Amino acid sequence: MGFFDDLRDRIEATDSVVSVGLDADIDRLPDHLLDKDLPRWAFNRRIIDATHEHAAAFKPNAAFYEDEDGWRSLRETIAYAHGKGVPVLLDAKRADIGNTTRKYADLLDDADAITVNPYMGRDSIQPFLSREDKGVFVLCRTSNPGGADLQSLELDTGEPLYERVAALCDLWNEHGNVGLVVGATGPDELEHLREQVPDLPFLVPGVGAQGGDAEAAVEFGLADGVGLVNSSRGIIFAGEDDGEDFDKAAGQAAKRLKNRLNQYR
Ligand SMILES: O=c1ccn([C@@H]2O[C@H](COP(=O)(O)O)[C@@H](O)[C@H]2O)c(=O)[nH]1
Numbered sequence: 015m016g017f018f019d020d021l022r023d024r025i026e027a028t029d030s031v032v033s034v035g036l037d038a039d040i041d042r043l044p045d046h047l048l049d050k051d052l053p054r055w056a057f058n059r060r061i062i063d064a065t066h067e068h069a070a071a072f073k074p075n076a077a078f079y080e081d082e083d084g085w086r087s088l089r090e091t092i093a094y095a096h097g098k099g100v101p102v103l104l105d106a107k108r109a110d111i112g113n114t115t116r117k118y119a120d121l122l123d124d125a126d127a128i129t130v131n132p133y134m135g136r137d138s139i140q141p142f143l144s145r146e147d148k149g150v151f152v153l154c155r156t157s158n159p160g161g162a163d164l165q166s167l168e169l170d171t172g173e174p175l176y177e178r179v180a181a182l183c184d185l186w187n188e189h190g191n192v193g194l195v196v197g198a199t200g201p202d203e204l205e206h207l208r209e210q211v212p213d214l215p216f217l218v219p220g221v222g223a224q225g226g227d228a229e230a231a232v233e234f235g236l237a238d239g240v241g242l243v244n245s246s247r248g249i250i251f252a253g254e255d256d257g258e259d260f261d262k263a264a265g266q267a268a269k270r271l272k273n274r275l276n277q278y279r
Pocket residue numbers: 035037075105155156157158195196197219220221222223224244245246247248
């Protein structure tokens with residue numbers, strides 16, 4: 015079974031396409047966790063306990079773990095999520111010359127899927143693509159305000175660059191393990207891309223804190239029912255205070271998002 019088969023099973027089991035983003039920003043963790051050995055791990059464990067029944071996947075962003083304690087926290091987090099039966103997508107946005115990417119691809123020894131950057135071309139992500147049982151989500155049309163600066167540049171064929179990325183990803187999808195990252199903040203682009211590549215599942219970030227379009231995320235993000243709609247801060251920092259109940263607030267937020275998205279499935 016490949017990543018997207020596992021994801022389909024998980025979506026069916028939880029009746030959810032929610033990706034819970036584990037962006038465990040050390041500066042936003044409740045004070046009472048800061049004296050723990052690994053505060054980010056302590057935080058994530060409680061978030062996972064509170065949200066896993068609503069989570070089709072967990073998506074830690076590597077940026078929040080890139081120090082010694084961070085990597086230990088991330089490894090514990092991934093193992094714990096797996097213990098709950100939840101796939102883990104590492105949002106790392108990696109790629110480099112092939113020799114270097116071969117090392118980056120070791121990240122997939124722990125995680126089930128990864129986000130990658132396509133702008134160095136196929137060889138720069140080939141070591142990820144070759145991991146047939148792992149998912150590879152390629153940045154296509156990102157959710158940030160500057161996403162259009164390069165991604166929407168018109169090529170000599172008249173198509174925007176992000177459409178060329180999507181077309182290439184369709185070609186590179188030899189093992190059925192490729193998806194695209196397309197932000198919920200660009201519903202028109204989501205719609206065009208779904209028409210262009212009907213078989214590629216999307217990871218759709220940008221609902222929640224970034225104010226993206228949840229209906230479009232679901233309508234166009236899923237390929238034959240498979241895809242992920244991510245919220246990070248809107249779930250894990252849903253608790254407004256610094257109190258003990260931060261995990262309860264996260265569980266409620268994950269359930270609310272699941273129900274909201276399910277209206278459109
Ligand atoms: O286009 C993109 C690609 C990745 N992201 C990442 O998703 C989460 C979104 O967090 P929120 O708190 O829900 O805004 C975060 O890890 C981003 O780096 C994205 O937002 N857009």
